[in-house]
Amino acid sequence: MVFDNKFIQQRIEKAEILRKEGYNPYSNDSKRNTTVEKYLNVNSDIADKENQRDENRHYIVSGRIKLLRIMGKASFAKIEDESGMLQIYVARDNLPEGFYNNIFKKNIEVGDIIEVAGYPFVTGKGELSLHATELNLLTKAISPLPEKFHGVTDKEIRYRKRYLDLIMNADVRKTFKIRSKVISLTRHFFEDKGFLEVETPMMHPIAGGANAKPFVTHHNALGIDRYLRIAPELYLKRLIVGGFEAVFEINRNFRNEGMDATHNPEFTSIEFYWAYKTYRDLIEITKEYFQYLFEHLNLPTRLPYADMEVNFANFTEVPLIESLTTIGGVPPEVTNDKDKIVAFLNSKNITVKPGMNLGQLQGELFDEFVEEKLIDPTFITEYPVEISPLARRSDENPEITERFELFIAGREIANAFSELNDPIDQLGRFEAQGEAKESGDDEAHEMDVDFVEALSYGMAPTAGQGIGIDRLVMLLTNEHSIRDVLLFPAMKPIHVEEKNIEEEN
């Protein structure tokens, strides 16, 4: 039985007593006329009044009891609604005959959601409170709350029962409000720039737009497998072919890979595509976007992150190859020679898969020696073509692409490029990815003939970018695990004990 815990049994009994006494423990009759925050604001003048009270004012507030101090014929309680915490004073003689002793003291307790009517006053210790003249139970909590001082700290409980975490930890609510705001601001920023928000499929016949392993599901009606999307890129570009000139999508992507502090199987990103623009324009709009976020979130330009301090007013730009030497300390003669890179990596006790091409090895060097050193926002540009299957080649040097990734606090936050719109080149890149797949790279990009055909109708020169929203929120809230910015992070299901199954049978 779910509710066989003795504390729960006790509370169920109290609910039953209340019902018998004529109080519905799950009443739907809320008469709240203000929030805690508004109450505290509106009545901030009470401290200056005679007797520090005003019995002519009348408010009804609602909230969950977080603390209860019963002192004989009077009690203090702290109730909390979404906007804040309020102390209420409940005295026997201000309530209907018998209510305080028989109902309030005996059957209402921490965790319950109540509604309190009364007038504002300030206590002897100077706390603006509410003097109760009426008190009603709205919802009986039959499970007890965690401990009042330490709350719930066990990460497993916090993630599995996020509702409990939210009840107990005000900071957690704050983080998710910031997350919501970031998404809302992002939407407004791009809408104001004339971008159109679109929705593209979550279930793809071919998992494309990134190098990653997909989740597979099955469509019974058609008898075919579908892949949860790993990126919306190829669909958004089809829309550019179709004539939309600026589109964006904020939504989930799914990747069937490991889980850790920065990876959840489903994660949120914004991708936006902008016709008649290049990656140079994306660098500018990205700076503007960050400025907009910081302004509207009221954040200082210098933010702490772990033991770092990030200066969001200091955006710099470094080509990838250059960063290997200037930031990574890799000798310049090494960076453009496959064998020398392998030898160099081996000398640092790093082994690489055989058969990697020059671009992939340069990417290895970057990951090993540069990435974690990029604290202030840094655009790393000019990525090798081998590791950029969807990016446009540079006109000056066909071996590199018009691409950048943005790194902040040692992490990739955004990936952007002038889009490849030459259908013949795109076909060739897919074929090269196919060869990489043959030689063991199971995350190489899939061939997507339908997408190539779309390009063959002509896609205007376009720039496109993806920004990881979860990681961005982590950065802005100084959270170090992606689970702390996801309301319901992925968790393994808990096994049902065999014993219990037998009992139920």
Next chain:
RNA sequence: GUCUUGUUAGCUCAGCUGGUAGAGCACGUCACUUUUAAUGAUGUGGCCGAUGGUUCGAAUCCAUCACAGGACACCA
């Protein structure tokens, strides 16, 4: 996927080199009409994550499993 550290009351945690389970909060009862983690008295509460093994005896030692945290690998 690998390594590593955890898992004891509703919650937060003790429990030494094996000897039959502890605290605080919460809850029950009593006292208390201005408290701030209220206070004082008193009481209830546990298949010590699961399954095996070693032992006269296991929360404690060993093995396997489950779940979680951290690190690494892969990735965003």
